[in-house]
Amino acid sequence: QLQLQESGSGLVKPSQTLSVTCAVSGGSIDSGGYSWNWIRQPPGGGLEWIGYIFHTGSTYYNPSLQSRVTISLDKSTNHCTLRLNSVTAADTAVYYCAREVVAAAGDWFDAWGQGTLVTVSS
């Protein structure tokens, strides 16, 4: 059974860099047919897709965040990491990692971590 577990900065000061890691167990991040995604949800708000990475290392980021985001994979530890720099209070959110099935019929998020709250505050 695939499990995703996020761990993160918790509290980050404005202008600093947020870092959240997703530990994947029960499956390999080096498998084809999937992308590894980051999605965030501000308190009381909706879901915003941040970006994804494939096992090849290919990435795509939401244009609204592209200049500040980096997603990477560590295949040796089966981890996926999100870094978001120059944060403001608007980046306060629960950050989720999610696996997306990439199939001929379509793509969907079939597995999610439990999420980790990152608060941006001085």
Place this chain on the structure above:
Amino acid sequence: DIQMTQSPSSLSADIGDRVTITCRASQSIRNYLNWYQQKPGEAPKLLIYVTSRLQSGVPSRFSGTGSGTDFTLTISSLHPEDFALYYCQQSFNTPRTFGQGTKVEI
């Protein structure tokens, strides 16, 4: 970006009711539409993918229809555990986008 608009934003219903939630895309997304359920303090959970395919383990009272720009999620008979937030999401292109959510409450 493709805008996803759900209606209603919230609804009140009783146990046993038939509930329908609508999702409209700002352009055609063919059938690349997924539905998720989220309960307080939990991550979203996949219910239906590619418009109408039921995720393994999801009760058959959930169903999805639609194509192009208009989609619906139907719960045929509301159970107590179905009171939650529901989101649609398009996977036609990037950036992936979600509807604003529909809250189903008693």
